[in-house]
Amino acid sequence: MNGDPTPEELIxxxxxxxxxxxxRGRILGCDTCSPEDADIPFDWLLDEFYGPIEPGREYLIKHxxxxxxxxxxxxxKTPVAYE
Numbered sequence: 574m575n576g577d578p579t580p581e582e583l584i585x586x587x588x589x590x591x592x593x594x595x596x597r598g599r600i601l602g603c604d605t606c607s608p609e610d611a612d613i614p615f616d617w618l619l620d621e622f623y624g625p626i627e628p629g630r631e632y633l634i635k636h637x638x639x640x641x642x643x644x645x646x647x648x649x650k651t652p653v654a655y656e
Contacts, residue, residue: 578628582628583629583630584627586630586633588619588633592622595622596619596638596655599655600618600641600642601654601655602640602643602653603640603643603645603654604652604653605643605645606640606642606645607642610654611652612652612654614651614652615647615651616632616650618653632649634648
């Protein structure tokens with residue numbers, strides 16, 4: 574696949590609360606409280622729960638989660654630092 578996927582090629586994954594909770598537990602900071610270290614989009618952390626990266630896979634979370642360190646909102650594309 575070259576470039577951005579077409580709508581037909583998108584794979585939308587609705588992330589369940591238990592995965593969000595587990596992922597939140599691995600966050601060491603976000604772009605608000607740890608801007609020098611938060612350089613990985615949150616959805617890259619989600620890739621670790623869903624296996625190999627698939628072209629066109631996008632995550633959808635029902636609501637932003639809260640950074641465990643500063644309380645800022647974290648969405649799919651928010652830069653974070655994680656273990």
